[in-house]
Amino acid sequence: MTLPKYKVIAQYIRAQLENSTWQAGFQIPSEISLANQFFASRMTARKAIEKLVNQDLLERTPSVGTFVKAHKAQSSILEIKNIAEEITLRQNQHRMVVLSKLTLIPNNAISFALSTPNSPTYKVVIVHYENDTPIQLEERYVNADLVKNFLKQDFTKITSHEYLSSVAPLTEADTTLEAVMPSEFLKKNLQMPDYTPCIKLSRITKSNGQAISFVNLYYPADRYKLTSHINVTDS
Amino acid sequence: MTLPKYKVIAQYIRAQLENSTWQAGFQIPSEISLANQFFASRMTARKAIEKLVNQDLLERTPSVGTFVKAHKAQSSILEIKNIAEEITLRQNQHRMVVLSKLTLIPNNAISFALSTPNSPTYKVVIVHYENDTPIQLEERYVNADLVKNFLKQDFTKITSHEYLSSVAPLTEADTTLEAVMPSEFLKKNLQMPDYTPCIKLSRITKSNGQAISFVNLYYPADRYKLTSHINVTDS
DNA sequence: CAGTGGTCTAGACCACTGG
DNA sequence: CAGTGGTCTAGACCACTGG
Numbered sequence: 202m203t204l205p206k207y208k209v210i211a212q213y214i215r216a217q218l219e220n221s222t223w224q225a226g227f228q229i230p231s232e233i234s235l236a237n238q239f240f241a242s243r244m245t246a247r248k249a250i251e252k253l254v255n256q257d258l259l260e261r262t263p264s265v266g267t268f269v270k271a272h273k274a275q276s277s278i279l280e281i282k283n284i285a286e287e288i289t290l291r292q293n294q295h296r297m298v299v300l301s302k303l304t305l306i307p308n309n310a311i312s313f314a315l316s317t318p319n320s321p322t323y324k325v326v327i328v329h330y331e332n333d334t335p336i337q338l339e340e341r342y343v344n345a346d347l348v349k350n351f352l353k354q355d356f357t358k359i360t361s362h363e364y365l366s367s368v369a370p371l372t373e374a375d376t377t378l379e380a381v382m383p384s385e386f387l388k389k390n391l392q393m394p395d396y397t398p399c400i401k402l403s404r405i406t407k408s409n410g411q412a413i414s415f416v417n418l419y420y421p422a423d424r425y426k427l428t429s430h431i432n433v434t435d436s
Numbered sequence: 437m438t439l440p441k442y443k444v445i446a447q448y449i450r451a452q453l454e455n456s457t458w459q460a461g462f463q464i465p466s467e468i469s470l471a472n473q474f475f476a477s478r479m480t481a482r483k484a485i486e487k488l489v490n491q492d493l494l495e496r497t498p499s500v501g502t503f504v505k506a507h508k509a510q511s512s513i514l515e516i517k518n519i520a521e522e523i524t525l526r527q528n529q530h531r532m533v534v535l536s537k538l539t540l541i542p543n544n545a546i547s548f549a550l551s552t553p554n555s556p557t558y559k560v561v562i563v564h565y566e567n568d569t570p571i572q573l574e575e576r577y578v579n580a581d582l583v584k585n586f587l588k589q590d591f592t593k594i595t596s597h598e599y600l601s602s603v604a605p606l607t608e609a610d611t612t613l614e615a616v617m618p619s620e621f622l623k624k625n626l627q628m629p630d631y632t633p634c635i636k637l638s639r640i641t642k643s644n645g646q647a648i649s650f651v652n653l654y655y656p657a658d659r660y661k662l663t664s665h666i667n668v669t670d671s
Numbered sequence: 672c673a674g675t676g677g678t679c680t681a682g683a684c685c686a687c688t689g690g
Numbered sequence: 691c692a693g694t695g696g697t698c699t700a701g702a703c704c705a706c707t708g709g
Contacts, residue, residue: 244679244680261694262688264688265688377661380615398617398657477698477699478699480697499705499707500706
């Protein structure tokens with residue numbers, strides 16, 4: 202069960218990133234110096250670095266060096282961006298308002314999604330504002346057994362997604378995307394005009410095979426679009 | 437501008453996959469035999485194969501061999517979904533009706549998307565049926581200089597996407613997703629009830645840096661959801 | 672047993688960067 | 691100029707598979 206050398210080197214680098222010894226923008230040691238440090242050949246050190254480049258943790262510039270990437274892999278894992286991060290990137294203010302926080306015995310659809318028939322489930326409803334405009338309504342159900350302290354968090358300070366990631370790293374997600382007409386409740390809380398649809402994004406997230414959370418995210422169609430860029434030339 | 441050897445080998449393998457010379461499940465030549473065929477070292481052949489494994493086109497089993505993967509793993513919700521394939525997978529019949537086919541000088545937004553100011557552009561409008569239910573309206577603009585024979589195709593037999601892929605392999609895509617209320621034209625052709633929204637998916641596809649096509653895909657919300665599954669346990 | 676992929680080495684030449 | 695990453699070679703040993 203001895204780890205291959207390139208994985209040992211990769212783990213070492215990962216550790217420096219995780220405890221922030223090497224911060225974003227930092228130039229990491231060159232292939233040659235890593236190879237020397239670990240008594241490996243340059244190709245082996247290179248393999249370790251390439252692994253992390255593929256994971257979007259590092260960035261290389263020929264003739265210059267290898268650098269720690271600014272962006273965390275976490276949000277790219279999620280494909281659909283973290284709303285808080287997205288708003289901050291636009292240099293706008295992100296603010297959350299908690300509409301409700303409760304414990305319930307879920308109905309069939311949700312207990313099925315969370316695979317927890319008749320066992321208690323937490324529910325929160327949160328509106329996300331970009332400056333003073335509501336831009337997302339989040340309706341989230343969380344497995345109460347697996348994330349006992351969920352309701353104790355202050356969701357005006359930390360997003361539910363951030364909290365859940367810190368407790369149980371996401372390993373799987375099933376996502377569904379629909380266009381729907383908003384309910385009166387949605388329309389009011391998202392301050393929507395008449396006859397305007399919403400994007401409804403539903404997601405079940407799992408950690409190590411166990412369903413952690415089921416969430417419905419509603420975006421007003423008149424002020425929100427989902428975008429993505431795909432590049433298949435490299436990778 | 438000579439391509440590195442490993443990319444040449446990767447392109448060769450890709451070509452066999454794309455014209456289905458090597459079908460799903462097929463065992464491709466070993467590293468050693470590819471290396472011999474291209475007068476390269478084993479490490480170089482290996483690099484080519486690894487590239488394609490990372491792209492989920494091939495799969496390796498130690499001591500056994502390298503095989504063509506069955507499903508192109510779709511990881512992103514916004515990844516290119518082939519409607520024809522999707523319907524066929526459900527064992528339903530896929531049928532296309534061409535509403536219009538024409539050449540035009542595009543307006544600003546579209547010429548901007550295709551980066552072809554004031555030069556001729558092809559446009560087709562096609563309705564996709566699942567059995568007898570319309571499920572997608574496709575409104576596609578194509579760069580006429582780059583794909584001269586586009587309008588000559590019979591789009592009841594081949595999808596525009598299939599044709600374009602055969603002419604110019606897709607390397608980049610920008611996608612936007614919105615919820616919209618359908619125009620009268622859309623409502624009629626998708627046979628939609630009143631007050632029902634659509635999902636509108638817009639995409640610019642590029643091949644080697646050149647914009648090939650701009651497409652709007654409309655899905656009636658009452659009978660279509662986009663779904664995706666993401667698994668991040670490996671990588 | 673021969674064949675396969677996984678790992679690894681100790682070299683090499685290249686184009687390019689930045690001082 | 692020294693340093694960097696990108697590519698490449700011709701070997702090597704390993705664990706494992708399948709006939």
